[in-house]
Amino acid sequence: MGTLFVAGLNHRTAPVAAREQLALEADKLREILTDVFATGVLSEVMILATCNRVEVYGVADAPGEARARAFRHLCQQRGVELSGIEPMLYTKTDAEAVQHAFRVASSLDSMILGEPQILGQVKEAFATAQSCQTVGPTLHGLWTKAFAVAKKVRTETDVARHAVSVSFAAVELARKIFGGLEGRAVLLVGAGEMGELAARHLVEQGAFPIYVASRTWSRAQHLARALAGTAVPFADLEATMATVDIVVTSAGAPEPIIRRDAVQRVMQLRRSRPLFFVDIAVPRDVEAGVNELENVFRYDIDDLKQVVDANLREREREAQRAEAMIRNEVERFAAGRRDREVVPTIVSLRERIESIRQAEVAKALSRMPDASPETRQTLEALSNAIVNKILHVPITKLRESSRSGHGGSWTAFVHELFGLRRDEP
Amino acid sequence: MLFTLALIAYVLATGLALTYLIQREEGLYRLATAATMAGWVLQTIALVARTVEAGRPPFWSFPEAVSVSVWAAVLLELWAERQYRIKALGAFVLPVVVVLSISKTVARPDIEAIAPALHNVWITVHVVLALLGIAAFVLNFAGGIMYLLQERQLKARRPGAFYYRLPSLEALDRLTFRALTLGFPFLTVGLIIGALWAGRFDPLIASSAVAWVIYAFTLAGRAVAGWRGRRAAYFAILGFAALVLTLGAGFLMPGPHGS
Structure with missing residues (x-):
């Protein structure tokens, strides 16, 4: 499983002169998505390009290299020097990337706090990446959740409510x-x-x-x-x-x-x-x-301008509440993601041991053709109990390891120890 | 005991509702509503228990009657809050509810229930009508205060917490007026029955007559000269002040309302 990352520039890090240089039309965007994906550096990729931001969301084993690849393509396409925009780029990985995506979709990262267009733009960028088949389970999970969070922020806070014109x-x-x-x-x-x-x-x-x-x-x-x-x-x-x-x-x-x-x-x-x-x-x-x-x-x-100023302050107050909501959601999303990391291992471990148990019970029963139904039942119960007692601690430990962020090394270890096949996602 | 618990719930609800007005946190509003409902349920049980225990309606002494009017006011507040979609209403009605609830502690300790000789259906009707009237005027008063606050914000052209929390002037004016038209007939009939039944001068009748005149004046002004908004709000406050005086008279003065 690669690392989720976002790399790009926005209205805070880059002047409009730089942002407009990277502006993309829809079919050019498809071309770049397909090209970048074809390099094989990224396992998933989506590009969000609006007048206030150009961002690459992706999954890669080496995010630094993936970022360089993606922006080299972007700059080539637009005839811009990569070295010129390099200092304006930011990169966030894992939980920070998740938080960034949630904030962008919820319009907390917008130039005008709470402006409604950004959510539509993100949905469009996601649909484009989907149609180019560069979206995998990670980005799919990320944006599905981000859209839900954005909706929650909009309905449960007043961040987009009061007039700003x-x-x-x-x-x-x-x-x-x-x-x-x-x-x-x-x-x-x-x-x-x-x-x-x-x-x-x-x-x-x-x-x-x-x-x-x-x-x-x-x-x-x-x-x-x-x-x-x-x-x-x-x-x-x-x-x-x-x-x-x-x-x-x-x-x-x-x-x-x-x-x-x-x-x-x-x-x-x-x-x-x-x-x-x-x-x-x-x-x-x-x-x-x-x-x-x-x-x-x-x-x-x-007077009207004064009201607009007060409304903007009101939006900022509400944005603080929205930020807290998002921190919460990031936490839950990360926990769910980590769980997904160990669940396949737990499942294959159980399957493995269960198949051994069934085989051994069948073998034993074949040697006792006259066994009464009670005996058969006892044998099943006995073997089940042994399997469950032995597996209890390893499974608990695996779940714990995922919560403490060491799921990766634990799953590898368990696979090795029990000779499990590794299913590639 | 139950009455004390109900009062504690109302005090809690008041604190929450006022904090909600400043903090604008939805969770606080839900807690305030829950506390209000809890207080109301506790008070309902307490009133029923008292009725069963004493074997008579729970409003035959003056402090008891005030307690029942608080009960009615809370019920009316919970309803109006939903009906008019004014989430801030609790912050303005509940303080009045708490003050009225506590006020009976200043009543003359020798106040007792009406002598059995005075029991008849008319006194029940009189008391019930007066109580419902007071409950409606609590709402009328709260609406007036809210109107003045929102109007001040709009006139000052600097939006503050009230601008964002309180509804439109139109909605507040409508609430104030509806409460007045609800309370006024009750007060009128209650007053007439009370006066006929007493058959003599009583400071309480005098002061409630003053309140009646103020409310009648407001209604007439609206019908004839189109008084609304700020003027109606001032009269709502004035009328309620007269009602509070009436209650004070009931608590502190001897007479048919006292003993």
């Missing part, structure tokens, strides 16, 4: 105020790109209807069509505000468009239903004092 932070805030967004009316003021993006996110969450106001009537109409909304004249801003729940502004006028006294009048018409202003414009479109009014919440671009 300004426009999604606005949507999340709207939910904290209104609960669900279904049927919440939105007014978009101005035709800025960020405002449109925020409005789109709101629409995706079920916000309806959408009103669009802009100083230029044609632009309002154009944007209204794009958002399946209604254009309203700029002069009707105040009247429209009285009917909507969320106002997104990105007009970028030199002076605030929405003044405190106007909002105060609007709030009286609204019978204190809450009103949420998302002001993405710079300079700002909504007067700051508006936030002091009862049931009015006003967030400008800096």
Whole structure:
């Protein structure tokens, strides 16, 4: 059984200039996988190449040599000097490699903590390696477990939960105020790109209807069509505000468009239903004092960034919990792997002794043709008891040896001692 | 003994629920729920045992009645937590539960069960309705506090622990309002029966009438002027303060509610 290892570079060890040099298309990736596998240095191999990492996962007797082979192929393929990227490479083996794989799949090693794409990318890389038939039992076991761990991290921690972009932070805030967004009316003021993006996110969450106001009537109409909304004249801003729940502004006028006294009048018409202003414009479109009014919440671009920062800190807190979960899973995975190491030996040992026992019992019985059923039974029981008593200690010792990490030498010894055949995995 | 065990479980649940609010560890939430349920079961057994032992309903003395209202409040909390999916609810209801549970230790030691001469079906109805009303107003109060905390976070534009833990303002406002509409009819009818039955002035009736006026005002404000959110939350706290005064009066003053 070879050593499991991962070797590669990521956004922490290599600048984007180096990462983009190694970027691979799918069919090139297949070619490299097949070529590297054909060298026979690795018994299993998979390559994960995204814009933030290029990593080789493999099983080899000599991981150092395997790493050199794999990256030489990669560099040749892309026309890059291996010596240039050599210092950026890291290598992890055994339990550390398992931990790395679990962390990558769970998005704890991502540039943006908890970003959801990486799991799909890993699954794709695994499928590619499978289709090239370079995956064996070790990598199969590793990734099946890694996908399960990633799912567990996602559902049991909030590491991927809170918004890390300004426009999604606005949507999340709207939910904290209104609960669900279904049927919440939105007014978009101005035709800025960020405002449109925020409005789109709101629409995706079920916000309806959408009103669009802009100083230029044609632009309002154009944007209204794009958002399946209604254009309203700029002069009707105040009247429209009285009917909507969320106002997104990105007009970028030199002076605030929405003044405190106007909002105060609007709030009286609204019978204190809450009103949420998302002001993405710079300079700002909504007067700051508006936030002091009862049931009015006003967030400008800096406020939203502050929320994003808090969310990122929240993700980091959750990541610590996820790391603890992963350490646990690595432990269990390693234990299972070690058990697998000695189980075949235990099975063949038992089979070996059992066949001797059966042969000897048959021999003895053939010499006693008149033996009563009781005698036969006694003979079976006696031989079984002897076999079990003798095997008890060796089997216990073998299991213990696997737990203490010496399974390899023990199994070899037992094979030698009992003359067992070695089944190659 | 059983009552003490139940109280210990409630204190434990309170500690766990408050820690959950800060630590945000799911395991703590499950433990807090388990402790709450254990406390409630223990209290149920204790109440049944007392009923069997005394051969009468377990709420014919004022401290006993408070104990039953705590029982109802915990049941309501466990239900609302699931119904409204507000995992933080326990952290706000349980402290009130513990304070109410402990409060009977400050009661006049000479308080005894209602004299047999006063036994009739009306007093039972009066007490039961008042108790259910109080349980609902505990929830109303907790909802109001939570609303104010979440609103402050949203106004301050700096998300903290409450922003992440507490549900939307809309959900909190709905919880507060539902609890009010649940408690108000009970309080109204309970109060009318109590007043008719007493037939005279009583500090307890006076102070619960104050609470009734506050709650009535909140409902009217919502119907007529659309008061909701922060204003409704303030009134929920004010109304509950009046109810607590009422309970204090019941514990400390002589009169039909005392002896």
